[in-house]
Amino acid sequence: VTKGAHDVWASMREIEPKGKLIHYYYAFTIPGMENKIKEMESLLTELRDGVGDNESLAVSGDHKFMIAPIINTLGYFYNNLGDKEKAKSLFEEYIELYPTGYNPYDSMGEFYYNEGDMENALNFYIKAKEMYPSAVSANAMINEINKSWRKLFTRFNSKIPSGTNG
Secondary structure, eight states, rough: OOOOOOHHHHHHHHHTTOHHHHHHHHHSSSSSSHHHHHHHHHHHHHHHHHOOOSSTTTOOOOOOHHHHHHHHHHHHHHHHHHHHHHHHHHHHHHHHHOOTTTTTHHHHHHHHHHHHHHHHHHHHHHHHHHHOOHHHHHHHHHHHHHHHHHHHHHHHHHOOTSSSOO
């Protein structure tokens, strides 16, 4: 996060405390992972419960479109804290909320990649690519995993004695 960014969003939040997008960036930039999670979960509750003042320009209208990206962000926050179970659960919820998008599958692929589960990572990256063939991250990670596997198989095959079927 850019230095001073939270100060800017905190000032904006003072001006429009009910603004949902302002709240998102306020939460995203607040120092401390636990603080980020607390604020992001507060915003998620507001959105799910439809909390808002119809007189406020920043909250009028339906902001439910923000729920899926907030779930994704929380998945990364919990993953950074080391709560892998909660992170995985949030990424699964993200897929349920946005099954036609590529990013939920890309996020789950990244989760599995970071866990060292290359088979599941590859499957989710391939699904992301199916949803959006130009997905830069998914394509790069598919190439990275395939490259790692080629190296591993080359190293493994070089250790098999010649004349054996392997």
